Amino acid sequence: AGASPATTESTPVAGGTLTYATGFGEPTCLDPHVGGNMPQALLGTNVLESLFSQDADGAIVPWLATAGTPSADGLSWDITLRDDVTFTDGTPFDAEAVKANVEHMKDPATASSTAILALGKVADVEVVDPTTARFVLSEPDSALLESLAQTWLAMESPAGLTRSQEENCEAPIGTGPFTVESWTKQDNVTLVRNESYNSSPTGAAHEGTAYLDKIVWRFIPDPATRFAALQAGQVDVIDEMQPDNVVTATSSEDLAVLQGALPGASIRLELNSGYAPFDDERVRKAFIASADVNPGIESLFFGTVERSYSVLSTSTPYGASYEDDFAIDVDKANTLLDEAGWTTRDADGYRTKDGQRLTVDFPISTNQSIPAEQSLFEQIQATTKEVGFDVQLHPLDLSSWYASLAAWDFGVTSAIYTKNSADVLRILYDSANIQPAPSGYHPNHSHVDIPELDELLTKAGQTTDADERAAAYADAQKILSDGAYVLPLYDHLQKIGYRTSVQGLSLLPTLQLPYLADAWVQ
């Protein structure tokens, strides 16, 4: 259960300021329609609201919308809306607003990347009546409501959207429990309570305005500093905790930890099957059979995460585990490599073939992989060396990392993809996504190109029949597992540390983001 609210023994008190320190980085624009990344979603969740939310099991629940009904052919959805909500600038929330938002997201000038992908099948929005918006699709989309539940597709005031992008980035106007008061670049964003808030999502601990007067949202990139600030009481809540800090915090009187698995793909290694040496399935299998990660996961994460054998996060429905495919077997690995022709070894003990070393380049995004993870990669490097792999780790800044991915200049890598439905599989492994987007980014890093898999994923994405969908996703995952394209490691955990003076803190299940409308400080 992802959304375990923090202990709520005492009665909530209104007032007070909460200081939140994020390690995800500072957004360049607070409007999550623009671009669309984690820092925006994190902050946006407390300012902007979505049409739907999800419960702890991933089921869709109402928020600004009360219901969503597909047409029989699945090519249109009628979304009914609440009629009692207004944006903080006084603009009423209605179907016109929904239409304006979708248009804003789809406008190239907005330069959306996440929202525009999620709305890929949405052709148009029709205003049926003020409380009914009809989404017209180009093809059926079983994950539409999940998509609409994401903060990147949150609703903003149409009046606000007509402002310049610069202004909208500074302070997007939503319906949420807080509004943006000020943004001091590189330091903090200050949020203040929305006094007329009345649209809590289903599952919230209380209705009505938030308890906190004010949230100071700070940016502290260095994890050690962030934790030190929490310990020193300078900040009340931090995210992106290091595993060892989780242990320290758990055993501390003053600190507590809130965890939740981010939906979407698990943390995994993706083997580039499009190019040598991993274009040979035997080599991929040998790699997976020799990459011994369990001891490292235990020691590096201090028992805070569990080994995953699924491509999907535990908080995402339809995940399937095939543990046997990932058993460590050095002999098997050696045999496979011998079979694949990597029979000789050089002076350093690495396998060679035709004078070429069995080299695997491993670009690591230092922005995305936490230090413990990077250490785990070092251990993978050490264990696969025993069978003759020369894994070369390249820690890179984000730009360089993307550049090497775009050039297919890697053997293995690890990328994060957060999405609140199993449809993430289609994004990551559909052969269509080998082709890069115009920006050069291709989500299918494993270069998986299997028509049968494409078919399964398309089917799963279109059908509204839950069983059919489950079966399709299970088969798809089996194909990936059999082909040794991916080595799942563990769930991508949201780890929130907070001082015990903070009460009522919870994670909003959709993207496992901290929800502060229920929080108060003692």
Place this chain on the structure above:
Amino acid sequence: MTHTVGNDGAEAAVRAPTPSLPTPTPELRRSSRSRGWVIVRGVLLRIGGGLFVLWAAATLTFFGLRLIPGDPAQAILGGPGSQASAEALAQVRADYGLDQPIWVQYIAQLGRLATGDLGTSYSLRSPVAEVIGAQIGGTLLLAALALIVAWAIALGLAVWSTRGGRIAAAVGSTLEIVAAAVPHFWLATVLVLVFSTALRWFPAVSTAGPEGLVLPVLTLALPLAGFLGQVMRESVLDALSAPFVLSARARGESENGVRWRHVLRHGSLPGIALSGWAFGFLVSGAVVVETIFARPGLGRTLLNAVQLRDVPLVVGVVLVVALGYVIMTVATDAASRLADPRLRRQGVAL
């Protein structure tokens, strides 16, 4: 000549005057007209030199950043991870003139810079001048405080350790050398560990109040104090053995009087001369310190901008830093001349 060398800052120490024999010039009063011309020429040369430095810095940075792999248009569209459409990219390229040949862009950039327009940051989407304006205050405050603290520590250490005999001298010079060798980042973490996590005296990250400045300022100041202290101590020692100190003592001056009235000034001369170099040192340090202590500032802005290939922002920051350096060298030069009349008569080139 005894050149005090030791690091890239030591060069300034070489320029620093040693309290040794100034040759007496019989002719002391030049005609005021030629003096005026010399000053005007000096000022013109300085301004010209300063402009040249700014131009060259902008040029180097511009072309340097163009060598970096990665598409600026992407940077504009929210970083490389953005799945921006081809039309959006084309639009941006046209908007920003990125489809022009590089030297056309270069000329355009120079033209804008010449009119004082630093352009618009790709990643922050606001005018570079505004971004820098918002960030510079924090960095300047940090650097200025660090410089003052470093000075105070260095001078205090130099004066104290040349007074208390052999042991104090050994302790003093060891402290200076160690301080100069301690990397900022290590110092910062140790300070945080001790003063924030363990003792809880000072906050680990910057706060609005002055207490948040203590650790960042110390982190920046201590290594600098080590460098300054080494040079200052040499000149304190030189001054202490200079005949004018004997002369002062023979006049009945007390030990404190000797230090306050004579030695301290001589000790601080190389410190003044080194302050221009210290500026660069502090800016470098600010990158690390601002990151670790989560302080807003130019250093952090720069690090982010470089990583995001935000050319206008990087060029802007580089220009501001270069301008700061130019101003700083002119200022320290003037300060040196003010403090040391011996320099006034020798024309010191820019």
Place this chain on the structure above:
Amino acid sequence: MSGDAPLQRRKVGGDSESHSVVTAETPHTPSRSAASEAPVVRVEGLRVGFGTGGRRGARGAAVVDGVSFELQAGRAVAIVGESGSGKSVTARALVGLAGPGSWMTADALEVGGASVLGSTGRDGIARGLSAAAWRRIRGRQIGLVVQDALVSLDPLRPIGREIGDALRLHTSLSPVQREVRVRELLESVGMPDPAERMRQRSGELSGGLRQRALIASALAADPSVLIADEPTTALDSTVQARILEQFESIKANGTGLLFISHDLAVVSRIADEVLVMRAGRVVESGPVEQVLGDPRHEYTKTLLRAVPTGVPRGVPLSVRWGADAAGTEPTEGEPFSTARPAADHPTPTAHLAGATTSPAVTPLVEATAVSKRFGSRTAVDAVSLVIAPGTTLGLVGESGSGKTTLGRIILGLTTPDSGTVTLDGAPWAPLRERDRRARRPVLGAVYQDALSSFDPRLTVGRILEDALRGQDSGSGAGSGADAGAGSVAGVIRDGVAGLLHEVGLSPETASARPLQLSGGQRQRVSIARALAPRPRIVVLDEPVSALDVSIQAQILDLLDRLQRERGVAYLFISHDLGVVQHMSDQVAVMKDGRIVEQGPSADVFARPQHPYTRALFDAAPRIGPL
């Protein structure tokens, strides 16, 4: 301060007989109640040393060893002696500033009638007064003008402040009153424009003015004793004369004066009594007329003889130290001039050309109307001169008159703006260096600052080898006396030994570095280097001004002898008239870049024509009643 102290003839130097050397431990002197007037300073058996005797804290040998004297108000006691004899240390010990790590013992050390020894430790070393007590003496009772006047004022502070400091420390004057007083003081020491000058820093003042400011600061708190340590050494003769006048008037005002100098001529003018020091001991003391007029001690005689002033050309100035001189060792242990003829009764030796150069001889060097400007200042202004082979042209003039520049023009180091120089009848300057190079061996040079004219990395041997190697192989082998080695290297090695021998240095010197040599030794190496290419003329720019008289005498004798033996010509630049007179056949007097007077040495010195020359000669001090 009572200015009416009766001038009292008293023997200085305690009990020591004037002809004998003071023994290391002066026996306890019975109190001399005979003295009717309490001396302002009384020193008895003063010993000072530095704790550098090897191990830490160990007591080093005494550098001042049993000095005794008394100083009365209104009188002047002078201490003379060669460099390093302990003059300055003695002076500084009187104000407790002998130096860091110094120790001091004395039978008596009184200032203004009170002992300044403080308690005496078990090791017999005086603890001295407390810091506070010393501060009441320094500046207030004893004013000290330290050596190195040029750098004895803080270059960063206006001299007015420096002088005012003494007032601040010892009087209760308000800042405004102090300023008035400082102006008066500056005026009293003859500083022009005192109001303006007091706001200037020492760097803006000439040496003479600095010296005056320093004297003013020492006199500020009206001390009863003024110690002046080499107050005129760095100054040229006209300025020196003015400063000496100053001291005379200070003395006349009733201040006791302890005057330190190595210049006997200066001393003879100012002092009432003289102490001659050598190696930390007083070898002779007494009234100035007696000590300088009728010296008893060998060392004093040697010192006096070393003064070149008035000594005719060709007469040797130095004598080798006789082993009979009690308690003395040979200077620097050099095998000085073993080849010299009997030195005790020197006679003038004929020079090759002498003063009788006939105009028929082609001049070796001829400068015609050379001029050189630096910025707006003309350093050399249309100067013409001629140097005949084998003769010496002495060039005198005050500081900044252009002597060095002229020398450099002749050396081809500075290109004249106009005018020409010929060497051996052929054009020499202006000319491209490349075209000059082949004829370089004709010209040699010896510089004032020998040390900095040597590459610090090279040994003496290498320096000389290098100088020898410049020419055709073989021909450079010194005097060629013991040539015979086959290889070029061998020849050169022999050449080095020969050169060293010729300038009176031991062969071991070859392995030393210049830094390790004494000033006199360095100057000899410098001369040897100049001689190596067998030049026909050597330009000597102040070759002896940095040396003290006895060493100076040795060097001058050496130069003289080499001229006789080798027939080289000299351009001898000096501001010291005595030295020039002693060395030159012809003399040229420079002022403001021009040669104002030129002619045979004897004529010019006997009958100076130009008023400037006369002023120069008048200002030059001579040993008093001689």
Place this chain on the structure above:
Amino acid sequence: MAQWVAIGVLALLLLAAVLPGVLAPGDPLAIDPAQAFLSPRWGHPFGTDESGRDIYTRVVHGAAPSLVIGVAATAIGILLALVLGLAAALGGRVVDFGVSRLLEVLFAFPGLLLALLVITVYGPGIVTSTIAVGLATAPGYARIIRSQTRSVASAPYIEAAVVLGRSRGRILVQHILPNAVVPVFVLVTLGVGQAIVWAAALSYLGLGAEPPAAEWGAMLFAGKNYLATAWWMTFFPGLAIVLSAVAATVLGRALQRRGPR
């Protein structure tokens, strides 16, 4: 005294760099997750890191890359500086003007910025960070060499050589270069320590050696994340950096004091 300690430290460093096996026979890359995060104890005098590698072994083996980076960066810096400095000092007014302006410009780039730019252009790694540090330190050295050479070139003993009839070339080779360049060796000693620190700073920013190389800066970079729980991971590599920098500085200063005045 101090310089003997410094020489001792440097000798140890050199031994560690050349024959690390003598001081620490283990494998610096050998992981043992079961032994992770052990505090200093018998068998692991400096403790172990997050993958159970022995920090003592890693610190010893880290001497070689750190020293190589330090020496190579300084060599690059000094060589470049020699070219620039000598050219400026001896190349006549035009060259001097040009080079001086260039140095002025390079000075206007704070060292870290210059290094950052180099690294962003050529990608992180030991080689780039070495070059970056070398480049960043070159202007400082160049100025020292320039002023040193100029003062040597105008020294009286150069004129003495002219008077002896020596040619320009011979004076250059025999007097100017040795006297101007010899003090540079002192700079090298002093520079190595600083270069090690600089390179560590780049590694610390994640721009230096690639993991899991046993390089001090990279070890610090890894260790800083565990500061609160495993101080020894940062303390010992940091100490090694500080110690070697201090030792180099002390030795350099001693050499400087001893050198010709």
